[in-house]
Amino acid sequence: MSGLLLRDVRLVPVRAEDRAPDRPVDVLLEDGRVTTVGEAVSRPQGVEEYDAAGRWLMPGLWDTHVHLGQWTLSRGRLDTSALRSPEEATTLVAAAVAERPGRPVIGWGHRPGTWSHEPTTADLDVAAGVTPVVLIAGDAHHAWLNSAAQAALGLPLREGMVAENEWFEAYERLTALTADGDDPASYRRTLDEAAAMGVVGLVDFEFTGGVEAWRERWSEGCDRLRVKVAVYGDQLGPVLGEGLRTGDLLLPGEKRLTMGPLKVISDGSLNTRTAWCHQPYAHGAPEEHPAGAPNLSGEELVTLLARARANGLEVATHAIGDAAVEQAIDAYETTGATGSMEHVQLVTSTDVHRLARLGLRASVQPHHLVDDRDLTEAVWPGRSDRCFALRWLADAGVTISLGSDAPVSPLDPWLAIDCAVRRTGDDRPAWHPEQALTRQEALATSTGGRGMVASGVGADLVLLDGDPLHEVRPRVALTVVAGEVVHDAR
Numbered sequence: 001m002s003g004l005l006l007r008d009v010r011l012v013p014v015r016a017e018d019r020a021p022d023r024p025v026d027v028l029l030e031d032g033r034v035t036t037v038g039e040a041v042s043r044p045q046g047v048e049e050y051d052a053a054g055r056w057l058m059p060g061l062w063d064t065h066v067h068l069g070q071w072t073l074s075r076g077r078l079d080t081s082a083l084r085s086p087e088e089a090t091t092l093v094a095a096a097v098a099e100r101p102g103r104p105v106i107g108w109g110h111r112p113g114t115w116s117h118e119p120t121t122a123d124l125d126v127a128a129g130v131t132p133v134v135l136i137a138g139d140a141h142h143a144w145l146n147s148a149a150q151a152a153l154g155l156p157l158r159e160g161m162v163a164e165n166e167w168f169e170a171y172e173r174l175t176a177l178t179a180d181g182d183d184p185a186s187y188r189r190t191l192d193e194a195a196a197m198g199v200v201g202l203v204d205f206e207f208t209g210g211v212e213a214w215r216e217r218w219s220e221g222c223d224r225l226r227v228k229v230a231v232y233g234d235q236l237g238p239v240l241g242e243g244l245r246t247g248d249l250l251l252p253g254e255k256r257l258t259m260g261p262l263k264v265i266s267d268g269s270l271n272t273r274t275a276w277c278h279q280p281y282a283h284g285a286p287e288e289h290p291a292g293a294p295n296l297s298g299e300e301l302v303t304l305l306a307r308a309r310a311n312g313l314e315v316a317t318h319a320i321g322d323a324a325v326e327q328a329i330d331a332y333e334t335t336g337a338t339g340s341m342e343h344v345q346l347v348t349s350t351d352v353h354r355l356a357r358l359g360l361r362a363s364v365q366p367h368h369l370v371d372d373r374d375l376t377e378a379v380w381p382g383r384s385d386r387c388f389a390l391r392w393l394a395d396a397g398v399t400i401s402l403g404s405d406a407p408v409s410p411l412d413p414w415l416a417i418d419c420a421v422r423r424t425g426d427d428r429p430a431w432h433p434e435q436a437l438t439r440q441e442a443l444a445t446s447t448g449g450r451g452m453v454a455s456g457v458g459a460d461l462v463l464l465d466g467d468p469l470h471e472v473r474p475r476v477a478l479t480v481v482a483g484e485v486v487h488d489a490r
Helices: 068-074 086-099 121-128 147-152 164-171 184-195 210-222 233-242 298-310 322-335 349-358 368-379 390-396 413-422 439-444
Strands: 003-011 025-030 033-038 048-051 056-059 061-066 105-108 133-136 142-145 199-204 226-232 257-265 315-319 339-343 361-364 400-402 461-464 476-481 484-488
Touching: 061 400, 061 413, 068 184, 086 105, 086 121, 086 133, 121 133, 121 142, 121 147, 133 147, 142 147, 142 164, 184 199, 184 210, 184 484, 199 257, 199 476, 210 226, 210 233, 210 257, 226 233, 233 257, 257 298, 257 339, 298 315, 298 322, 315 322, 322 339, 322 349, 349 390, 361 390, 390 400, 400 413, 413 439
Parallel strands: 003 048, 003 056, 061 199, 105 133, 199 226, 226 257, 257 315, 315 339, 339 361, 361 400
Antiparallel strands: 003 025, 025 033, 056 461, 133 142, 461 476, 476 484
């Protein structure tokens, strides 16, 4: 028998209906589950005992939208997040090329939507010459490449960004330039860092690798957290060939690694002005698509969702603009598919209630509101009251789950929770505070649907030095997944 007895813990009432004991209790974990909660619990033979000394215990945290490979790689890439113009970018690139001549430059993080003018391929050619340069925008929906990089990735030469589906396909070929940081040891470090923040599970929406890659790296030290592995439409063949359904184990007997949803990207992003909206952008959108555009027609979306439903897969649909949200809900309603709407960045109150009626989850990344606040006001004037409408969603009874979309935002659940509550990332007042969640609500949307720790639930837990209902970032003392300690800060 494996187990752990946590002595003297304070239970956190994660949900409004939870009633926590008025004094510390003991919690016994056995064979991956909580078996006893009470006072003066007897320690079974062979079970380790941990004196929590009055610390706070709650369900472990989930990040329900991660691109784990890109997040792992981002720490080894050139940080472009602080850049405010093409000129600053080319200066940074020239310095990087001079420091490591001949080595391709892969950057990440800039947001050119707020730049005063568009960058060009020629700008990067002057800065880097024949050294390939790929600067990936912070929304992950487009990249700025010089001529050498375009050639290396097999792209037609052009004088602008590579965006949306063309970029997603090209991203898979980045390993032709560099594969640094994409190994199991690097993934293990990323998972350990997540565990140190109290994360017990995540949904991985990485574009490449998928099911087989996770099966391979699991046995190479990456068996740390619970992972749900998503699949994209072009990868469906092998998944359906195996008969895999959402929730199925990907390795025999291994309940921590499971099949996730089908991921569908139905529109673009705010920064590229490709998120599909009911009204035109104020400026900057492509002339042929002034309100953005769908990546898929309604018929194509229905076909994909129907195929997923027929084969037992949930569907996670990326929809940022309000027109994209409406079309996606139509497809769920037509097909009876289940799952989630990813991002739901701009939404009408009517569609919020449709999400609730259909039982669809809203998977939202609150830190995006910090990144997109200023650009939203500039290009979606008069619509910002409907952005990241967490209060509408909660009041309508929609199940909300929070995430990061890492590397677009950091894989940091405490940051997501804080943004959902305070709705600001600087010293400015909250942006539309009427759409904020309470701290208790934000915690409840970050625990994978779990409420207060109780007997009979799975032992995916986090022990904190402070009360998470009152502290923004309490120190994580212990993280437990399936009854096993994966982080111990003693």
